[in-house]
Amino acid sequence: xxxxxxxxxxxxxxxxxxxxxxxxxxxxxxxxxxxxxxxxxxxxxxxxxxxxxxxxxxxxxxxxxxxxxxxxxxxxxxxxxxxxxxxxxxxxxxxxxxxxxxxxxxxxxxxxxxxxxxxxxxxxxxxxxxxxxxxxxxxxxxxxxxxxxxxxxxxxxxxxxxxxxxxxxxxxxxxxxxxxxxxxxxxxxxxxxxxxxxxxxxxxxxxxxxxxxxxxxxxxxxxxxxxxxxxxxxxxxxxxxxxxxxxxxxxxxxxxxxxxxxxxxxxxxxxxxxxxxxxxxxxxxxxxxxxxxxxxxxxxxxxxxxxxxxxxxxxxxxxxxxxxxxxxxxxxxxxxxxxxxxxxxxxxxxxxxxxxxxxxxxxxxxxxxxxxxxxxxxxxxxxxxxxxxxxxxxxxxxxxxxxxxxxxxxxxxxxxxxxxxxxxxxxxxxxxx
Amino acid sequence: xxxxxxxxxxxxxxxxxxxxxxxxxxxxxxxxxxxxxxxxxxxxxxxxxxxxxxxxxxxxxxxxxxxxxxxxxxxxxxxxxxxxxxxxxxxxxxxxxxxxxxxxxxxxxxxxxxxxxxxxxxxxxxxxxxxxxxxxxxxxxxxxxxxxxxxxxxxxxxxxxxxxxxxxxxxxxxxxxxxxxxxxxxxxxxxxxxxxxxxxxxxxxxxxxxxxxxxxxxxxxxxxxxxxxxxxxxxxxxxxxxxxxxxxxxxxxxxxxxxxxxxxxxxxxxxxxxxxxxxxxxxxxxxxxxxxxxxxxxxxxxxxxxxxxxxxxxxxxxxxxxxxxxxxxxxxxxxxxxxxxxxxxxxxxxxxxxx
Numbered sequence: 001x002x003x004x005x006x007x008x009x010x011x012x013x014x015x016x017x018x019x020x021x022x023x024x025x026x027x028x029x030x031x032x033x034x035x036x037x038x039x040x041x042x043x044x045x046x047x048x049x050x051x052x053x054x055x056x057x058x059x060x061x062x063x064x065x066x067x068x069x070x071x072x073x074x075x076x077x078x079x080x081x082x083x084x085x086x087x088x089x090x091x092x093x094x095x096x097x098x099x100x101x102x103x104x105x106x107x108x109x110x111x112x113x114x115x116x117x118x119x120x121x122x123x124x125x126x127x128x129x130x131x132x133x134x135x136x137x138x139x140x141x142x143x144x145x146x147x148x149x150x151x152x153x154x155x156x157x158x159x160x161x162x163x164x165x166x167x168x169x170x171x172x173x174x175x176x177x178x179x180x181x182x183x184x185x186x187x188x189x190x191x192x193x194x195x196x197x198x199x200x201x202x203x204x205x206x207x208x209x210x211x212x213x214x215x216x217x218x219x220x221x222x223x224x225x226x227x228x229x230x231x232x233x234x235x236x237x238x239x240x241x242x243x244x245x246x247x248x249x250x251x252x253x254x255x256x257x258x259x260x261x262x263x264x265x266x267x268x269x270x271x272x273x274x275x276x277x278x279x280x281x282x283x284x285x286x287x288x289x290x291x292x293x294x295x296x297x298x299x300x301x302x303x304x305x306x307x308x309x310x311x312x313x314x315x316x317x318x319x320x321x322x323x324x325x326x327x328x329x330x331x332x333x334x335x336x337x338x339x340x341x342x343x344x345x346x347x348x349x350x351x352x353x354x355x356x357x358x359x360x361x362x363x364x365x366x367x368x369x370x371x372x373x374x375x376x377x378x379x380x381x382x383x384x385x386x387x388x389x390x391x392x393x394x395x396x397x398x399x400x401x402x403x404x405x406x407x408x409x410x411x412x413x414x415x416x417x418x419x420x421x422x423x424x425x426x427x428x429x430x431x432x433x
Numbered sequence: 434x435x436x437x438x439x440x441x442x443x444x445x446x447x448x449x450x451x452x453x454x455x456x457x458x459x460x461x462x463x464x465x466x467x468x469x470x471x472x473x474x475x476x477x478x479x480x481x482x483x484x485x486x487x488x489x490x491x492x493x494x495x496x497x498x499x500x501x502x503x504x505x506x507x508x509x510x511x512x513x514x515x516x517x518x519x520x521x522x523x524x525x526x527x528x529x530x531x532x533x534x535x536x537x538x539x540x541x542x543x544x545x546x547x548x549x550x551x552x553x554x555x556x557x558x559x560x561x562x563x564x565x566x567x568x569x570x571x572x573x574x575x576x577x578x579x580x581x582x583x584x585x586x587x588x589x590x591x592x593x594x595x596x597x598x599x600x601x602x603x604x605x606x607x608x609x610x611x612x613x614x615x616x617x618x619x620x621x622x623x624x625x626x627x628x629x630x631x632x633x634x635x636x637x638x639x640x641x642x643x644x645x646x647x648x649x650x651x652x653x654x655x656x657x658x659x660x661x662x663x664x665x666x667x668x669x670x671x672x673x674x675x676x677x678x679x680x681x682x683x684x685x686x687x688x689x690x691x692x693x694x695x696x697x698x699x700x701x702x703x704x705x706x707x708x709x710x711x712x713x714x715x716x717x718x719x720x721x722x723x724x725x726x727x728x729x730x731x732x733x734x735x736x737x738x739x740x741x742x743x744x745x746x747x748x749x750x751x752x753x754x755x756x757x758x759x760x761x762x763x764x765x766x767x768x769x770x771x772x773x774x775x776x777x778x779x780x781x782x783x784x785x786x787x788x
Binding site for chain 1: 600
């Protein structure tokens with residue numbers, strides 16, 4: 001009886017809320033603009049919001065339906081993120097469309113809630129790696145390239161620098177990582193590759209938030225590595241680049257992960273950062289139609305969220321725009337099947353699963369060349385896009401490599417095995433066939 | 434007028450020592466329990482239950498645990514979050530190794546493990562006190578967080594060091610929706626609150642308070658300091674461990690050791706200080722203040738401004754208003770919210786004709 005009454009009441013609340021913002025796709029934006037990671041989170045949130053503003057101004061929304069959004073501050077804390085998730089998931093006429101937490105720890109904290117809430121999660125370039133197996137994780141999409149795929153590309157890049165994969169044998173690679181779920185996520189795949197290619201590997205954890213790394217880099221220096229993989233986020237990155245210089249490790253021997261690849265990390269490090277390499281899902285440069293459109297429709301109208309200088313230049317801002325692109329493309333795909341009305345999370349999930357970023361689609365969205373073509377499928381929730389490496393020349397990032405393909409012969413079996421373990425633990429039946 | 438105990442005669446020692454000696458307090462307590470068990474589930478929606486009330490109750494339990502140690506026994510601890518982590522990881526490990534174990538037994542096991550660890554780290558309290566003890570318990574905080582991060586056995590070799598709570602069933606009912614989770618946490622917290630309230634009135638509780646007020650005098654009147662202090666550490670850590678298990682199983686479902694970092698320890702210490710040292714209601718008032726107020730401010734911020742100012746500004750205003758509230762309450766009543774409540778009650782007894 002109580003359950004019945006309470007469900008009636010929550011329906012009533014739901015109804016009142018939905019009347020208030022009827023007839024719009026609702027995009028929940030869980031961002032972090034404060035705390036030790038706010039410096040990285042704020043431009044990404046700006047990019048996300050600016051892209052949605054641009055889509056409303058240029059196209060009048062998606063499928064003729066305007067896009068509405070609400071931001072919720074998580075401060076990069078899992079408990080605050082869960083609160084934001086619960087607050088926003090039922091807003092809008094059809095409920096929220098898709099969440100993008102922009103944090104691995106945050107991703108983990110809601111994975112078990114998604115199926116019950118019928119809510120998809122896009123974790124582009126981060127998150128739980130084995131969720132790339134769509135047969136076990138129907139609701140999670142680590143789009144483009146997950147951590148393990150990017151790691152294989154990174155080792156290929158190091159091989160390229162050395163002049164061949166056979167040259168990796170006997171090299172010493174130090175892995176300096178953020179001591180959290182995010183930082184530890186690549187440990188198994190690096191170990192696997194060190195066995196395969198015969199390089200020596202040693203891990204150096206850095207405790208949150210990473211402001212004090214003197215002792216770590218002293219140890220790194222003692223180890224005398226040939227290359228250092230830097231796996232940081234927020235304020236940890238710039239400190240690491242500075243400390244590396246102090247430990248007399250040349251910046252061109254540092255290879256950052258995609259979340260250590262921003263001006264926020266290199267500019268504060270000053271001269272020490274010149275020559276610093278890092279992996280990225282996107283091409284450097286700003287000559288893409290999407291950024292021109294954002295400037296034209298949003299900033300020229302005085303509606304910009306962030307700094308005008310960031311548009312098309314700041315790396316995290318670009319990642320934020322890319323998050324917006326993924327959300328909008330997924331909603332668009334869903335409207336093709338379900339009609340031009342506000343989309344629910346379940347409908348958008350179908351949209352994400354059938355995303356096909358081919359050449360024509362990339363041109364249509366004004367991002368041809370910014371990201372490589374990739375395609376999502378029921379079992380492959382990643383798309384295995386190739387990875388670009390960028391180099392800091394002291395003023396800006398420039399391309400340090402071509403698009404380097406990931407090595408799925410290493411990654412895929414590990415993902416399938418890991419996801420099968422999860423399915424067994426939770427008693428799930430794999431789908432898709 | 435209404436809150437007056439004139440005419441309530443205590444004719445036996447039993448009546449005089451009752452847990453709530455005043456008749457109106459009994460009614461208020463029954464009314465509050467009815468409110469929590471019936472009215473809230475009737476009217477609260479899933480957002481309120483899952484993301485506000487359940488975390489609030491779980492952290493109230495941790496604050497209650499710390500209040501036993503700091504409020505009643507006078508031993509300062511900065512290792513609360515570490516003891517929560519022990520509770521969470523111990524119950525997780527028991528269930529992973531022996532899947533047949535019911536989760537309530539696992540919770541108890543988590544609490545007991547935390548109590549053991551708490552007693553171990555409480556040993557320095559026999560020799561040192563005050564700030565020095567705080568630093569010694571700080572060691573527990575750093576050591577335990579490091580232990581769970583670096584030894585994969587504790588996380589069952591999870592690649593990213595994250596544990597995921599197994600599904601919970603109680604007598605055939607799956608505890609998977611916000612309502613059942615709320616009932617579970619509420620029941621545990623109410624039982625623990627009565628346990629602590631009773632313990633505080635007992636010989637043990639009186640011994641704790643004697644030690645808190647002056648340990649040399651306490652020893653002189655025959656209180657065994659070692660037993661008393663270690664018992665306080667044990668009971669306190671048991672409750673914190675239980676709270677940690679609830680935090681991992683019920684509130685988040687998936688948890689990494691970093692969820693129990695030093696910031697959490699401080700947060701709980703602030704709850705106890707702001708709520709009021711040495712009172713059960715203080716733990717709840719403090720937790721309410723520390724958990725509900727920021728969320729309320731944040732929600733109010735976005736409601737009032739309607740999205741016209743950025744969430745960044747709202748978040749900063751939230752911090753500022755929250756900080757101002759802390760300073761305000763500590764100036765108005767340094768003994769905490771519970772003391773304010775007590776003063777209010779004393780005023781009520783004279784109302785409407787104060788002399």
